Amino acid sequence: MQNTSTPSRPIATYRERLSPSLWLLGGAAVVAPMAALVFVQIDRALSLAIGVVVAVAVIAVLVGSAPVVEVRGTTLRAGRAHIDASYLGEPIPLTGEQARTARGRDLDPHGWYLIRGGIDGLVVVPNTDGDDPVTSWTISTRTPDRLAAAIAHARRAS
Numbered sequence: 001m002q003n004t005s006t007p008s009r010p011i012a013t014y015r016e017r018l019s020p021s022l023w024l025l026g027g028a029a030v031v032a033p034m035a036a037l038v039f040v041q042i043d044r045a046l047s048l049a050i051g052v053v054v055a056v057a058v059i060a061v062l063v064g065s066a067p068v069v070e071v072r073g074t075t076l077r078a079g080r081a082h083i084d085a086s087y088l089g090e091p092i093p094l095t096g097e098q099a100r101t102a103r104g105r106d107l108d109p110h111g112w113y114l115i116r117g118g119i120d121g122l123v124v125v126p127n128t129d130g131d132d133p134v135t136s137w138t139i140s141t142r143t144p145d146r147l148a149a150a151i152a153h154a155r156r157a158s
Contacts, residue, residue, distance in 0.1 A: 014071040014150035018140060020062050021118035028058045067114060069139055071150040074158040076125070078114040078139050085154035088137070089126030093144035096120070102138065111136040123147045 020028075036051030067079035074085045094102050099122040103115055108124075112134045115122075121144035125137045141147045 013153055014069070014147055016069045016141060016143065016147070017063075017066050018069060018114070018116045018119060019066045024118065025059055025062065028062055029055050031055055031058050067116075069114065069141055069147065071147070071154050074154045076137070076151060076154065078112075078137065081112060081114075081137075083127070083129075083137070084158060085151060086158035087127060087129040087132070088151060088155055089128050090155075091123050091125045091148040091151040093148040094122045094124065095144060099144075108136045108138065110134065111138050113138045114140060116140040123151070125151060 032051040032055035034051075035054040036047040039047035039050050068077065069079075070077045071085075076083050076085055076088065099120055102122055102124055107113070110133065112127075115138060119140040119142055121141045123137075123139050123141055123144050125139070127134050127136055139147065
């Protein structure tokens with residue numbers, strides 16, 4: 001007999017880790033020679049090993065602590081925050097000058113933000129829950145059209 005049950009865990013329709021840019025990771029790698037210089041008087045081989053370990057550790061922490069944006073089922077997760085899509089309005093994907101303006105002078109003072117430097121795209125989603133003091137969600141993304149489509153799909157499913 002075949003298993004015809006549906007999976008209990010909904011499949012993610014969108015998932016993105018907002019990892020640091022290559023420029024920031026390259027800048028973090030500069031920590032290696034600085035750490036090595038501290039221990040060079042003790043032992044050159046040890047100082048080289050310590051420098052490499054410190055650089056790998058710093059880069060691992062930067063990548064590992066990067067927030068995740070995910071739409072799974074009818075829930076939008078952005079970093080540690082989450083909201084059901086039934087409370088969201090129509091998402092607005094922005095890039096270029098529109099995204100810079102939305103991150104700057106048009107930033108909602110009562111909104112919730114997950115904004116990362118080095119990531120140009122942005123999605124602004126109104127919050128329609130009257131009991132929630134947060135009026136909108138502003139989320140950085142490298143693919144604003146895909147995130148907006150996933151949120152719209154989750155809204156229809158809820």
